[in-house]
Amino acid sequence: MSKRVSLVxxxxxxxxxxxxxxxxxSYSVFYAMVLPAFAVLFAFSYIPLFGIIxxxxxxxxxxxxxxxxxxxxxxxxxxxxxxxxxxxxxxxxLYNIIFIIMGMVFAVLLAxxxxxxxxxxxxxIAQSATFLPNFMSWVIISTIFYNMVHPRLGVxxxxxxxxxxxxxxxxxxxxxxxxxxxxxxIWKTAGFGSIIYFAAIMGIDQECYESAKLxxxxxxxxxxxxxxxxxxxxxxxxxxxxxxGILRGDFDMFYQIIGNNGLLFKSTDIIDTYVxxxxxxxxxxxxxxxxxxxxxxxxxxxxxxxxLLVKRIEPDYALF
Amino acid sequence: xxxxxxxxxKRKKMHKDRLxxxxxxxxxxxxFAMFCLAPFLIMISGSLSAQSAIIVHGYTLWPRDFSxxxxxxxxxxxxxxxxxxxxxxxxxxxxxxxxxxxxSMAAYALGRKNFGHRNKVAFVFYFTTLFNGGLVPYYIVMVxxxxxxxxxxALVLPGLVSVWNLLLLRxxxxxxxxxxxxxxxxIDGAGEFTVYVRIAMxxxxxxxxxxxxxxxxxxxxxxxxxxxxxxQEQLVPLQYKLYKMLNTMNALAQIAARSKDFNMPxxxxxxxxxxxxxxxxxxxxxxxxxxxxxxxxxxxxxxGAVKG
Numbered sequence: 372m373s374k375r376v377s378l379v380x381x382x383x384x385x386x387x388x389x390x391x392x393x394x395x396x397s398y399s400v401f402y403a404m405v406l407p408a409f410a411v412l413f414a415f416s417y418i419p420l421f422g423i424i425x426x427x428x429x430x431x432x433x434x435x436x437x438x439x440x441x442x443x444x445x446x447x448x449x450x451x452x453x454x455x456x457x458x459x460x461x462x463x464x465l466y467n468i469i470f471i472i473m474g475m476v477f478a479v480l481l482a483x484x485x486x487x488x489x490x491x492x493x494x495x496i497a498q499s500a501t502f503l504p505n506f507m508s509w510v511i512i513s514t515i516f517y518n519m520v521h522p523r524l525g526v527x528x529x530x531x532x533x534x535x536x537x538x539x540x541x542x543x544x545x546x547x548x549x550x551x552x553x554x555x556x557i558w559k560t561a562g563f564g565s566i567i568y569f570a571a572i573m574g575i576d577q578e579c580y581e582s583a584k585l586x587x588x589x590x591x592x593x594x595x596x597x598x599x600x601x602x603x604x605x606x607x608x609x610x611x612x613x614x615x616g617i618l619r620g621d622f623d624m625f626y627q628i629i630g631n632n633g634l635l636f637k638s639t640d641i642i643d644t645y646v647x648x649x650x651x652x653x654x655x656x657x658x659x660x661x662x663x664x665x666x667x668x669x670x671x672x673x674x675x676x677x678x679l680l681v682k683r684i685e686p687d688y689a690l691f
Numbered sequence: 692x693x694x695x696x697x698x699x700x701k702r703k704k705m706h707k708d709r710l711x712x713x714x715x716x717x718x719x720x721x722x723f724a725m726f727c728l729a730p731f732l733i734m735i736s737g738s739l740s741a742q743s744a745i746i747v748h749g750y751t752l753w754p755r756d757f758s759x760x761x762x763x764x765x766x767x768x769x770x771x772x773x774x775x776x777x778x779x780x781x782x783x784x785x786x787x788x789x790x791x792x793x794x795s796m797a798a799y800a801l802g803r804k805n806f807g808h809r810n811k812v813a814f815v816f817y818f819t820t821l822f823n824g825g826l827v828p829y830y831i832v833m834v835x836x837x838x839x840x841x842x843x844x845a846l847v848l849p850g851l852v853s854v855w856n857l858l859l860l861r862x863x864x865x866x867x868x869x870x871x872x873x874x875x876x877x878i879d880g881a882g883e884f885t886v887y888v889r890i891a892m893x894x895x896x897x898x899x900x901x902x903x904x905x906x907x908x909x910x911x912x913x914x915x916x917x918x919x920x921x922x923q924e925q926l927v928p929l930q931y932k933l934y935k936m937l938n939t940m941n942a943l944a945q946i947a948a949r950s951k952d953f954n955m956p957x958x959x960x961x962x963x964x965x966x967x968x969x970x971x972x973x974x975x976x977x978x979x980x981x982x983x984x985x986x987x988x989x990x991x992x993x994x995g996a997v998k999g
Contacts, residue, residue, distance in 0.1 A: 400883045401806040408797035408852045409815070414837075415829075415849040416819040422828025436831055481723065487716035499985055500724035503731065506977050508912030510934045514970040515730045518737060518750055524963065526733060529749040562727060566988060589708035615821060623915065627934075646826050651919075656827060663825030671822040691814065 426664035430656040446661035455645065456662070463620045463641040463666075469553050470621075471613045475606060477561040482568035483598060501562025509627035512559065516628060520551075545638040548629075552639070555628065556621070564609075571605045572598060607688045611681065615674040615690075618642060618666050642666045731974070738762070738967035745963055761964035765972070772972065774925060775932040778843075782928055783910040786847045790906045791899055793851055798860035799887045804870060813861070816854050830919060845920040846928065850910060856902045863898040864891060900987040904980065911977060933969050940966060 422436045429442040450456055481501065488494045504512070519526050520541045528538035541547050579597050588596065620641035629639045631648065642662055649659035674690075682689040705713070732752050737745060741756035748755055766772060797816075801809045839845035868891055876886050892899075917931040927935070940962055 398806055398808060401800040401803060401809070402812075404800040404883070404887065405797045405812055408793040408857065409812075411793065411848065411852045412816060412819060412854075415852075416823060418836075419824040419829040419832045420819075420822065421824070422832050423824040425828050425831065430831075432835070435835055436828065481720070484716040484719050487712055488720060489713075493717070493720075497720045497724040499981075500728045501720075502985070502988070503978070503981065504727050506908050506912075506981060507731075507974060508914060508930050510912075510914050510930050510937075511734075511970045511974050512730075514933075514937060514966055515734045518963070518967065519730065519733065521750075524745055524749045526750050558727060558730075562723070589706070590712045591708060643826075650827055650830060656831075660825070660827035663827050667823055667825050674821060691817070 423660075423664055423667065425656065426660040430660070442657070446657040447665070450658055450661045450665070453658070456665070458637070459640060459642045459645050459662070460618070462639065463618055463643075465549075466552065466620065466641065467613075467617050469549075470556050471610060473553055473557055474560055474564055474613075475610060477557050478564035479568050479599075479602060479606065481561055482565040482572055482602075483594060485565065485569060486572045498562070498566075501565070503562075504559045505563035507559075509623040512555075513627040516555065542632060543634060545635055548635060548638050552624070552628070556624065559624075567609065568602055568605055571602055575601045604688065607681070607685075608690070611674075611677065611688070611690050614677050616670060617673055618669045620644070622647065734967050734970055734974070738964055738971050740964060742962070742964050758964075761968035764965055765968050772929075772932075775927055775929045776972075778846075778926060779911060779929040782843070782846045783907050786850055786910040787903055787907045789847070790851045790853070790856075791903050794853070794857045794902070795860055795892065795895060795899060796887060797852075798857050798864055799891050800883075801857075802861045802864040802868075803873070803883070813858070816852075816857060820854050833920065839920050841921060841923045841926060843926055846913070846916055846926075847910075849916065850906075850913070853906065853909070856905060860895065860898055860902060864895060867898075868894050897987050900984055904984040904987070907980065908977060929973050933973050936969060937966055 425436045425439070426446055427441060427443065428436070428439040429445070430436070430439045434440075485494060485497060488497070518524065520528070520539075522528055522538050522540040531538055539547070541551060575598065579601075580593055583593050583597060620643040622641075622643040625639060625641055625644050626647065629635050629644070631652075643666075646659045646663050646666075649655045649662070678690050729752065733750050736752060736754040737750050738761050739754040739757055739759065740751075741758040741760065744756040800806055801813050801816075803809065806812075833839040833845065833849075837845075872890060873886050876890055877883075881889065912930055913928070914930040914934050917926075917928055918934070921927055921931070
């Protein structure tokens with residue numbers, strides 16, 4: 372490296388430019404190694420990213436995204452006037468906030484309690500069991516779920532009957548989903564979500580606990596004053612990453628569990644399911660692309676602002 | 692040695708507070724583990740029960756009136772299920788191998804300190820997670836510009852690069868492969884690519900196992916991509932097949948119920964148990980793979996993630 376730079380004589384500016392060129396040249400092997408992955412990303416993420424202008428167009432199949440005539444804000448006016456957007460934003464935000472908070476609380480709680488378990492085989496079996504739902508597809512889960520809540524045959528209603536309660540048909544009730552979906556979500560993700568907190572706890576210096584013990588702290592004080600503060604960076608980063616998708620719903624979950632059950636849309640329709648339905652069922656490119664554009668832009672601006680705030684308060688925690 | 696003996700002595704005279712925490716920890720973790728497992732037990736036991744028992748007693752944790760009728764019906768025409776199964780296997784295997792190659796190679800370059808532009812390039816990757824075009828432009832570009840309708844490549848190519856996995860691999864490589872090792876190999880005359888293949892790859896194995904498993908799971912579980920792009924029956928992978936069969940099941944049951952009008956032989960499908968049997972077939976490969984890979988999770992994932 373240094374030899375190559377010293378070969379260039381003359382004006383300092385020219386020299387630095389030459390050295391930059393030389394450096395860039397020496398990076399070419401790295402660029403070559405990144406290129407295949409970048410090519411995939413370019414084709415399937417960046418090109419569609421430019422296609423986002425379709426939200427401002429009067430799309431027709433013949434002219435494609437680039438050739439179709441501009442329509443200004445017409446798609447957005449239709450979307451706002453349809454009155455759908457408020458409900459969609461409301462549901463998407465509400466569920467995501469519940470998911471983020473509950474997910475974090477349960478994952479941290481589970482990680483702390485699992486780290487307290489001393490028996491190795493117990494820990495291993497428990498972790499295997501709690502990770503498993505995370506790897507099952509929502510198709511499989513919806514099959515099981517349907518059989519669990521089945522009004523006549525389901526396990527839950529069998530239990531209800533045993534307790535002398537009337538069976539519930541959840542597919543006709545809207546309010547109950549604000550409880551059911553978070554429970555499902557915790558069931559599926561909390562176990563595996565705890566792995567990152569678990570590893571962070573494993574990384575805490577044991578001497579902290581020893582000296583706390585000497586000062587007469589009990590285990591609950593240790594958790595409150597040592598474990599939780601030590602988990603703070605991980606909690607902040609995971610939460611920030613989740614906030615980046617604050618208006619992006621879990622399409623897989625909502626579509627598999629609720630499907631196209633219009634009865635429940637009031638409490639379960641989110642932007643992602645709306646975009647999908649409008650695109651595939653009614654083929655309304657204008658409305659669906661406008662909703663999608665709104666979602667992308669909102670998420671982007673939101674995470675930029677949050678990240679900026681975090682940078683102000685605690686620069687170490689900022690994502691970028 | 693002394694440090695190993697110390698905790699054992701402490702356990703003998705456990706304080707009240709630690710005992711209480713232990714009771715809470717063991718019972719909570721055990722309950723949550725059972726809560727996570729129970730639905731799968733119900734799925735398996737339901738698929739092995741007689742339909743009639745389920746209709747009378749509902750679903751139970753243990754099979755009632757053991758019967759393999761659901762599996763018999765499911766595999767009565769084996770080529771249907773096996774076809775979907777093999778599409779899934781081919782897509783998953785090729786996608787996972789290619790993805791690991793692309794991601795680990797890029798991760799290696801992005802983790803090398805000598806690559807002066809590494810952070811800028813990493814941001815180009817990261818940016819796609821912050822802002823994306825959404826479903827509509829993606830769908831139009833895929834169908835109209837790339838001709839991906841009913842193209843098996845549509846199932847493999849878009850999922851090849853997961854930015855999270857790539858950055859996780861990069862962190863793993865930064866934290867676990869000492870610079871001195873790479874530099875000494877380079878002094879011996881090895882190029883970057885040789886170092887990547889000969890030194891970095893073997894050292895990345897725990898991370899590659901874990902990430903490879905996640906990638907495989909993502910491919911195996913994907914029902915959405917085929918729903919968007921695949922109409923041809925012989926190209927439909929297992930999960931989407933399962934989804935489609937579940938959706939048509941109710942319709943089928945209705946048709947079967949009315950079939951006495953026509954002179955059709957009574958079908959008598961064990962509808963409920965077949966659904967569960969299908970779910971078992973779709974879940975079994977994951978459970979099988981999971982039992983082997985699981986030991987790499989904590990090692991492979993967290994080392995890359997925590998020190999971010």
